[in-house]
Amino acid sequence: MTWEIVIGLEVHTQLSTNTKIFSGASTTYGAEPNTQADAVSIALPGVLPVLNKGAVERAVKFGLAVGAHIAPRSIFARKNYFYPDLPKGYQISQFDLPVVGMGSLTIQVEPLSGNAKPYEKVVRITRAHLEEDAGKSVHGATQGMTGVDLNRAGTPLLEIVSEPDMCSAAEAVAYAKTLHNLVRWIGISDGNMQEGSFRCDVNVSVRRKGEPLGTRREIKNLNSFKYMQQAIDYEVQWQIDTIESGGKIHQATILFNPDTGETRAMRSKEDAHDYRYFPDPDLLPLDITPEMLEAMRATLPELPEARRARYVNELGLSAYDAASLTSSREMADFFDACVSVVGNAKLCANWLIGELSAQLNRDGLDMAQCPVSAQQMSGMLARIADNTISNAGGKDVFRTLWAEGGDADLIIDSKGLKQVSDSGAIEALVDEIIATQADKVAEYRSGKDKLFGFFVGLAMKASKGKANPAQLNEVLLKKLAG
Amino acid sequence: MARGGFFILASFPSLLNKMINASLKQLADQLAAKKISSVELTKLYLDQIATHNPVYNAYLSVNAKVSLAQAAAADERIASGNGLPLTGIPIAQKDIFCAKGWRTTCGSKMLADFIAPYDAHVIEQFNRAGAVNLGKTNMDEFAMGSSNETSYFGPVRNPWNQKAVPGGSSGGAASAVAARLCAAATGTDTGGSIRQPASLCGITGIKPTYGTVSRYGMIAFASSLDQAGPMAKSAEDCALMLNVMTGFDERDSTSLQREKEDYTRDLTKPLAGLRIGLPKEFFAEGLSSDVGARIQEAIAEYRKLGASIVGISLPNTKLAVPVYYVLAPAEASSNLSRYDGVRYGHRADEYTDLADMYEKSRSQGFGEEVKRRIMIGTYVLSHGYYDAYYLQAQKIRRLIAQDFTDAFKQCDVIMGPTSPSTAFNLGEKGDDPVQMYLSDIYTIAVNLAGLPGMSIPCGFGDACANNTAMPVGLQIIGNYFDEARMLNVAHQYQLATDWHTRRPQGF
Numbered sequence: 001m002t003w004e005i006v007i008g009l010e011v012h013t014q015l016s017t018n019t020k021i022f023s024g025a026s027t028t029y030g031a032e033p034n035t036q037a038d039a040v041s042i043a044l045p046g047v048l049p050v051l052n053k054g055a056v057e058r059a060v061k062f063g064l065a066v067g068a069h070i071a072p073r074s075i076f077a078r079k080n081y082f083y084p085d086l087p088k089g090y091q092i093s094q095f096d097l098p099v100v101g102m103g104s105l106t107i108q109v110e111p112l113s114g115n116a117k118p119y120e121k122v123v124r125i126t127r128a129h130l131e132e133d134a135g136k137s138v139h140g141a142t143q144g145m146t147g148v149d150l151n152r153a154g155t156p157l158l159e160i161v162s163e164p165d166m167c168s169a170a171e172a173v174a175y176a177k178t179l180h181n182l183v184r185w186i187g188i189s190d191g192n193m194q195e196g197s198f199r200c201d202v203n204v205s206v207r208r209k210g211e212p213l214g215t216r217r218e219i220k221n222l223n224s225f226k227y228m229q230q231a232i233d234y235e236v237q238w239q240i241d242t243i244e245s246g247g248k249i250h251q252a253t254i255l256f257n258p259d260t261g262e263t264r265a266m267r268s269k270e271d272a273h274d275y276r277y278f279p280d281p282d283l284l285p286l287d288i289t290p291e292m293l294e295a296m297r298a299t300l301p302e303l304p305e306a307r308r309a310r311y312v313n314e315l316g317l318s319a320y321d322a323a324s325l326t327s328s329r330e331m332a333d334f335f336d337a338c339v340s341v342v343g344n345a346k347l348c349a350n351w352l353i354g355e356l357s358a359q360l361n362r363d364g365l366d367m368a369q370c371p372v373s374a375q376q377m378s379g380m381l382a383r384i385a386d387n388t389i390s391n392a393g394g395k396d397v398f399r400t401l402w403a404e405g406g407d408a409d410l411i412i413d414s415k416g417l418k419q420v421s422d423s424g425a426i427e428a429l430v431d432e433i434i435a436t437q438a439d440k441v442a443e444y445r446s447g448k449d450k451l452f453g454f455f456v457g458l459a460m461k462a463s464k465g466k467a468n469p470a471q472l473n474e475v476l477l478k479k480l481a482g
Numbered sequence: 483m484a485r486g487g488f489f490i491l492a493s494f495p496s497l498l499n500k501m502i503n504a505s506l507k508q509l510a511d512q513l514a515a516k517k518i519s520s521v522e523l524t525k526l527y528l529d530q531i532a533t534h535n536p537v538y539n540a541y542l543s544v545n546a547k548v549s550l551a552q553a554a555a556a557d558e559r560i561a562s563g564n565g566l567p568l569t570g571i572p573i574a575q576k577d578i579f580c581a582k583g584w585r586t587t588c589g590s591k592m593l594a595d596f597i598a599p600y601d602a603h604v605i606e607q608f609n610r611a612g613a614v615n616l617g618k619t620n621m622d623e624f625a626m627g628s629s630n631e632t633s634y635f636g637p638v639r640n641p642w643n644q645k646a647v648p649g650g651s652s653g654g655a656a657s658a659v660a661a662r663l664c665a666a667a668t669g670t671d672t673g674g675s676i677r678q679p680a681s682l683c684g685i686t687g688i689k690p691t692y693g694t695v696s697r698y699g700m701i702a703f704a705s706s707l708d709q710a711g712p713m714a715k716s717a718e719d720c721a722l723m724l725n726v727m728t729g730f731d732e733r734d735s736t737s738l739q740r741e742k743e744d745y746t747r748d749l750t751k752p753l754a755g756l757r758i759g760l761p762k763e764f765f766a767e768g769l770s771s772d773v774g775a776r777i778q779e780a781i782a783e784y785r786k787l788g789a790s791i792v793g794i795s796l797p798n799t800k801l802a803v804p805v806y807y808v809l810a811p812a813e814a815s816s817n818l819s820r821y822d823g824v825r826y827g828h829r830a831d832e833y834t835d836l837a838d839m840y841e842k843s844r845s846q847g848f849g850e851e852v853k854r855r856i857m858i859g860t861y862v863l864s865h866g867y868y869d870a871y872y873l874q875a876q877k878i879r880r881l882i883a884q885d886f887t888d889a890f891k892q893c894d895v896i897m898g899p900t901s902p903s904t905a906f907n908l909g910e911k912g913d914d915p916v917q918m919y920l921s922d923i924y925t926i927a928v929n930l931a932g933l934p935g936m937s938i939p940c941g942f943g944d945a946c947a948n949n950t951a952m953p954v955g956l957q958i959i960g961n962y963f964d965e966a967r968m969l970n971v972a973h974q975y976q977l978a979t980d981w982h983t984r985r986p987q988g989f
Contacts, residue, residue, distance in 0.1 A: 039600055043820040045593065046580045046602055046699040048734050078816050080863070082840055089819020148824065276863035278872060281706035281813055283735050 002209045007172045008164035012157045013189045014197035015058045021132050021156035022049030029195045037150035043087035048282050055156035058188035059099050060296045065186050068103025076283045080276040084148050085135035095277045098129035107174040123175050124163040131157050169232035173225050185329040193223045206239045215249040231256035235263045315345040324353045330367035337374035342381040372401045379408035393417040421468040430479050502662040506719045513570045520553040520570030524614050527572045531663050538639045540657040542577050543585045544617040552614045559612050569612030574664035577618040580699040581605045588701045589623040589633040592821045592828045592847035602699020603731045611726045616664050620654030623849045625703040628921045632851040641986040643950050646905035649679030655713045656683035662989045666714035672707045674925025677937035681900035681955020684939040687713040688720045691962050692932035693738035696731030702817040704810035707929040716982050717972035721745040748970040754788030759893030763799040770903040776941040776954040777899050792893045796885040801878050802927035808862050808875035815859025883931040896959040904943035904952035934960045938972045939981040
């Protein structure tokens with residue numbers, strides 16, 4: 001029996017405004033509890049919400065980036081329910097009329113099973129709407145009591161809802177990663193997953209091939225791609241096992257426990273809230289003028305998809321290299337900066353994807369924290385490109401740049417890494433070796449080609465590693481041929 | 483010694499009389515001419531409050547120290563030549579406005595101990611103007627009521643007859659103005675809460691166009707209907723009050739961005755050529771004959787002043803009360819969710835878990851009428867009922883507004899009764915909420931349309947066996963932003979008549 005998996009995502013992205021969506025309180029993460037809770041955040045009697053334009057601009061920017069319809073007029077609604085971390089007793093959100101309508105996102109999927117090939121897929125985005133975050137319950141802060149921290153209450157969120165277009169954990173993770181890259185790329189969110197700036201709810205259902213959609217369960221609040229994959233894998237297997245053993249799936253909200261790798265129901269549909277949505281009378285309808293739309297369009301950078309295509313079509317990079325280089329805005333901008341100085345795109349790509357990325361990984365840093373600037377890096381790469389130093393010499397320079405900083409040319413000088421490209425010097429060196437290794441030369445000339453590497457090694461050693469390898473090869477070949 | 487002035491004044495009843503019946507303009511002139519100081523005037527009112535409030539219960543909070551400090555500052559400001567029209571004048575603030583450091587209860591046990599940590603925009607405006615906050619006035623709980631009987635702190639009495647209600651929800655303000663316990667007062671009007679008590683207490687009150695006065699810091703009942711306005715002894719006083727209260731406030735998204743205007747600018751214009759629309763629906767069944775007669779007499783007076791009368795119709799008026807009692811409770815049920823016992827306000831002493839804490843805190847903290855409206859509002863917003871109630875009511879609301887738009891093509895102002903009857907007795911309608919709701923039958927449509935409306939005294943109803951003759955109010959409804967004309971229309975009537983100068987015995 002073949003099973004089909006159906007997955008849709010709801011992603012809450014925290015928008016990178018300095019102040020909250022409906023008040024002037026700061027959104028800085030990690031402050032002492034309730035120090036960023038102003039009168040609006042704690043919902044004092046008589047206070048009113050005022051919409052933060054920066055949040056609207058970011059939502060519009062996102063809509064444009066996914067080619068979505070931007071509603072000329074959208075409405076803020078109240079979602080009513082009681083919870084201690086929800087100070088007003090309702091959350092201001094968008095319901096019937098969201099600011100961003102149907103759009104789409106192209107993802108590159110790398111299947112998890114060994115030999116399947118990477119492929120491209122378009123995931124439809126149903127909508128994206130603006131809303132405010134709730135506060136946070138702090139359990140155990142005071143003996144036997146639950147504390148409430150309202151610093152986060154009123155933080156602007158963009159909830160991005162996808163169509164159920166994904167049919168594997170790999171696709172879901174690829175979508176989440178692409179979206180995560182996009183929101184940071186266009187500068188609407190810092191995407192910090194540890195701090196909750198990018199939280200994913202995953203709706204999962206399974207069905208036998210050709211059957212109607214199964215009942216879905218929603219895995220809440222996943223804040224790591226690894227957990228997302230684990231949670232989906234576990235949940236899919238659980239649903240299949242349940243059905244195959246004669247059980248039924250009931251709609252439910254579930255949580256993933258990373259320690260056990262299992263999912264567990266949080267609440268069932270039976271005790272679902274009636275949120276009593278209605279338009280918030282404290283806020284006017286949100287009108288997006290054509291002028292604002294154009295202004296936002298003008299601020300959009302070249303998007304990852306376009307950049308990837310450009311790298312393949314104009315710079316001749318492989319699809320894999322192009323995808324790696326556009327995995328973050330910082331990486332792509334770093335690459336562009338290097339190419340503009342060095343010229344050799346392939347050389348730059350190899351170094352960024354290879355040595356630089358490896359070093360970042362080793363130190364647990366992301367591109368934004370890279371200690372080597374694009375200027376420093378391209379200074380070094382330019383010297384490889386013009387044959388001043390060898391690739392090995394380049395690694396030496398890079399290690400110094402990473403650890404101590406500085407200027408590539410000065411490091412090359414002080415370390416004496418300049419290659420010997422003087423043909424006279426190389427010829428002299430080779431002549432010397434041929435003279436002292438008569439036996440080996442004879443063996444080589446009688447057909448033992450494999451000895452070539454032995455001569456290269458000797459010559460390199462004699463040049464203290466500084467001989468230009470290409471030139472050395474050329475001279476050796478000529479002279480050994482006799 | 484500062485207190486000296488107080489005793490000197492009090493010992494001259496005629497001067498006291500002159501001051502507490504003076505118009506705001508006369509008071510400002512007296513203050514400017516140093517005939518009296520703000521401190522003396524404030525003490526005069528505080529003394530009146532101390533004498534009469536135990537009976538009338540118009541004030542919930544008085545803070546003599548704070549008021550007198552404001553008065554002293556006002557005196558300095560006047561002395562330095564920086565006084566504004568209301569500098570040094572003692573104003574009573576409805577207890578719906580947050581005022582920093584003042585207990586702000588909204589008439590509810592829920593907020594019985596709530597000290598506001600910030601000023602409402604209206605309070606800021608009066609502070610900037612240099613007015614003195616004389617105290618916080620009693621009101622129906624969360625402004626839900628038409629008799630001031632739903633206040634957790636007990637009912638207010640009508641100065642014209644202690645057995646009668648003052649109307650509501652701004653009953654404390656109306657009673658305080660009528661009893662001369664303040665120079666003027668603020669009120670708020672969601673379905674008639676300025677105009678109806680003004681009518682029942684024989685004073686002048688105006689609810690401006692929705693969005694004219696910022697709602698920031700004004701405790702919300704029904705956000706799309708709530709609007710603050712002045713309650714005073716005359717239209718001229720209301721105009722001066724409105725000059726202070728209005729103005730764009732970026733903290734209220736529904737505040738209208740308009741040029742600041744002088745509401746006194748048209749007061750003296752003659753009324754010749756004025757077209758007054760009389761909606762036939764306002765003179766149909768349900769209107770007391772004595773009130774109807776006084777309204778007709780007022781209309782006759784307007785004819786004498788040069789106005790012409792146009793018969794109009796507001797066909798959807800009959801739907802105003804039912805529509806209002808869907809929309810206002812719907813908004814209220816959500817607006818009052820914040821009173822959950824978690825952060826401030828009443829919390830039950832004992833509870834078993836979170837749900838129990840919510841239930842007990844809210845059951846204990848809210849009165850019957852508030853609970854009734856939360857229940858209605860929750861019901862009409864519920865899944866499966868939303869379309870039939872809330873959405874339908876919103877559609878009718880637009881039709882009601884359209885009625886007025888059509889009517890204003892034929893007339894400049896609309897007139898009719900403010901309330902179907904004069905003040906009823908305390909407890910008289912307590913058992914029948916629908917009867918109580920009908921006392922706002924003429925005022926509610928104006929809120930639904932967002933139009934400005936006012937009430938001015940125009941005579942007295944019939945005295946019956948156990949009741950003295952009680953005031954009748956004439957309602958004037960204007961087109962959007964036409965407050966200056968309405969005040970002109972009211973002022974010209976008050977120049978020609980003296981109903982607004984009549985006051986209850988003993989005051």
